[in-house]
Amino acid sequence: MNQTKLQTANVMAAGEPRAEASKNLPGGPPALCIENLCVGYKKSLFGTPNRVVHNLNLSVRPGEVVGFLGPNGAGKSSTIKSIMGFVVPETGSVSIFGHSAGSTLAKAKIGYLPEVALYYPFLTPMETLTLYGRLQGLGGSSLRDEAMELLERVGLKGKEKLQLKTFSKGMQQRLGIAQALLGSPDLLVLDEVSSGLDPVGRRHLRHVLNEIKEKGTTIFFSSHELDEVAQLCDRVLLIANGRAVDERVMDAQLRGGIGSALEDYFIETLAKQEAGTTREAGR
Amino acid sequence: MIVRKFVIWGALAQAAILEAIRRKDLYVAVILSVLMIGAAATIGSFGVKGLEIFLKDVALTVVNLLSILMAILFAARQIPEEVSRRTVYPLLARPIGRGDLLIGKFLGAFALSAVALLLFALIAAGALGYYGLSVGAIFGQYLLARLFSLALICAMTLMLSLFMTPSACVTISLLLTLGAQTFSQAVLLIYGPASATGKGILRAAYFVLPHLDLFDLSKKVSYGWKPVDSWVMGALLLYAALFSAVFLSIAMLRFRRQAL
Numbered sequence: 001m002n003q004t005k006l007q008t009a010n011v012m013a014a015g016e017p018r019a020e021a022s023k024n025l026p027g028g029p030p031a032l033c034i035e036n037l038c039v040g041y042k043k044s045l046f047g048t049p050n051r052v053v054h055n056l057n058l059s060v061r062p063g064e065v066v067g068f069l070g071p072n073g074a075g076k077s078s079t080i081k082s083i084m085g086f087v088v089p090e091t092g093s094v095s096i097f098g099h100s101a102g103s104t105l106a107k108a109k110i111g112y113l114p115e116v117a118l119y120y121p122f123l124t125p126m127e128t129l130t131l132y133g134r135l136q137g138l139g140g141s142s143l144r145d146e147a148m149e150l151l152e153r154v155g156l157k158g159k160e161k162l163q164l165k166t167f168s169k170g171m172q173q174r175l176g177i178a179q180a181l182l183g184s185p186d187l188l189v190l191d192e193v194s195s196g197l198d199p200v201g202r203r204h205l206r207h208v209l210n211e212i213k214e215k216g217t218t219i220f221f222s223s224h225e226l227d228e229v230a231q232l233c234d235r236v237l238l239i240a241n242g243r244a245v246d247e248r249v250m251d252a253q254l255r256g257g258i259g260s261a262l263e264d265y266f267i268e269t270l271a272k273q274e275a276g277t278t279r280e281a282g283r
Numbered sequence: 284m285i286v287r288k289f290v291i292w293g294a295l296a297q298a299a300i301l302e303a304i305r306r307k308d309l310y311v312a313v314i315l316s317v318l319m320i321g322a323a324a325t326i327g328s329f330g331v332k333g334l335e336i337f338l339k340d341v342a343l344t345v346v347n348l349l350s351i352l353m354a355i356l357f358a359a360r361q362i363p364e365e366v367s368r369r370t371v372y373p374l375l376a377r378p379i380g381r382g383d384l385l386i387g388k389f390l391g392a393f394a395l396s397a398v399a400l401l402l403f404a405l406i407a408a409g410a411l412g413y414y415g416l417s418v419g420a421i422f423g424q425y426l427l428a429r430l431f432s433l434a435l436i437c438a439m440t441l442m443l444s445l446f447m448t449p450s451a452c453v454t455i456s457l458l459l460t461l462g463a464q465t466f467s468q469a470v471l472l473i474y475g476p477a478s479a480t481g482k483g484i485l486r487a488a489y490f491v492l493p494h495l496d497l498f499d500l501s502k503k504v505s506y507g508w509k510p511v512d513s514w515v516m517g518a519l520l521l522y523a524a525l526f527s528a529v530f531l532s533i534a535m536l537r538f539r540r541q542a543l
Contacts, residue, residue, distance in 0.1 A: 041542060081542075081543070084372070084375070084376055085375075086372065086375065086542070086543040087542045087543065088540050088542070104378040104379065104380065105378070107375075107376060107377060107378040107379075108378040110376060111376075112372070112373065112376035114369060114372040114373060114376075116369055118368050118369045118370060119370060119373070120298065120302055120370060122301070122302045122305035122306055123298065123301065123302065123305075127298075127301070131294055131295075131297075131298050132373060132374075132377060134290055134291070134293075134294035135291055135294055135295075135374065135377035135378070135379050136377050136378065137287065137290075137378065139290070163305070176373070179373055180373075
């Protein structure tokens with residue numbers, strides 16, 4: 001098991017000196033670098049924030065495909081929101097290709113799929129992609145062509161003139177994937193990527209993501225579908241109760257089919273973490 | 284850089300307008316205005332002699348009320364709806380700032396309100412014209428002043444929508460907008476007998492709260508006044524621009540670090 005652990009661990013427990021290591025990755029800045037990230041939400045103006053992410057550190061190399069795993073409420077979405085600049089961290093920093101998270105320079109490099117992808121119900125897919133494209137700095141016939149190509153790629157060809165209020169959840173998710181790919185981003189951040197997709201849609205998505213992976217795009221995604229993760233990822237990071245728990249490089253054993261090694265690894269590691277927490281609390 | 288900003292604001296405003304048109308919000312308001320102005324205009328069938336001022340007054344009051352209502356309803360839902368529908372995430376994932384989103388939404392709400400005002404004005408002018416009543420040259424200035432006030436109302440409502448629930452925002456905005464004239468008169472009445480502290484508070488409130496009654500030229504239209512001097516319009520524009528800028532700045536300060 002130790003052989004499969006990444007030698008230069010990018011994810012460690014709080015306080016360990018891994019931030020410097022991640023900064024010195026070969027080939028320029030990491031695609032994504034999180035250092036000592038703490039995220040909390042205040043219930044009232046003067047209340048103490050309820051911390052949901054504790055001293056999280058991780059880094060993702062350019063071209064890597066990393067799965068971000070954890071049970072519900074582990075802090076995955078809050079971490080992803082920090083990457084996108086939607087929440088301001090209490091402490092710590094997040095950078096994308098060396099640019100501070102939330103800055104326009106950082107966002108220009110990211111394609112993002114939110115956890116629950118919902119789009120303007122009264123716009124058509126083409127209008128939606130045109131809106132996002134214009135905000136991205138694209139325009140003219142190149143934007144129209146790219147939007148058409150993306151709609152075809154995600155299986156929405158022929159539906160470009162329908163208003164989104166007529167779309168099913170799965171179709172909205174497909175549109176979400178199309179908008180995330182708009183402008184060929186260097187880093188794709190996908191929150192619950194296969195949410196709402198049927199088996200055909202999942203296979204389609206896997207095919208699209210594999211194509212993107214082959215082009216060298218960095219992908220950082222969270223998913224509860226471990227089969228999805230097993231087939232796509234180079235590495236998985238585990239988070240529980242807002243803390244980094246473990247990381248593994250994917251190998252043949254972990255990829256070994258649905259509901260097998262990766263699922264066992266996921267559940268066993270979390271169980272160990274839970275047992276450790278209970279022991280510490282008992283002392 | 285400036286061109287890029289205008290492209291961003293234009294794209295956001297265009298999406299807001301397209302959505303409002305497809306939701307048929309404007310159609311409902313137009314039907315309502317036709318009914319209200321039409322009902323008032325039926326009085327004209329008994330002969331309009333002596334009722335000219337009344338008819339003009341009713342028509343312009345309907346235009347005022349409906350345009351204010353539409354502006355508040357359009358502006359109040361822009362940001363909260365983006366957040367509750369989660370459409371704000373893919374928007375802000377683009378290389379734009381939160382300030383750009385606010386300005387784009389403000390422009391969208393203002394453009395919609397302006398279209399609504401022009402439609403209502405057209406209906407009012409049509410109804411009055413049917414009875415041979417003309418509104419005179421000051422009608423153009425009346426519309427311009429209303430446009431300035433709608434910009435201010437949209438900015439104020441957008442700002443309030445970041446501090447309170449949508450229903451509270453609509454209620455407070457309506458109170459502030461429709462109560463503006465009453466407030467001005469009340470301040471003048473109670474200022475004299477008030478204590479020194481009370482006078483200070485009243486003076487502060489008088490200058491902090493926008494005087495939307497300044498933008499209402501409807502009585503001048505009803506009574507057939509000549510157009511006002513252009514410097515008055517310039518001053519109104521400046522007043523509306525100043526208040527709108529202040530409200531949008533407060534909104535930006537609030538929205539800049541708001542967790543989504």
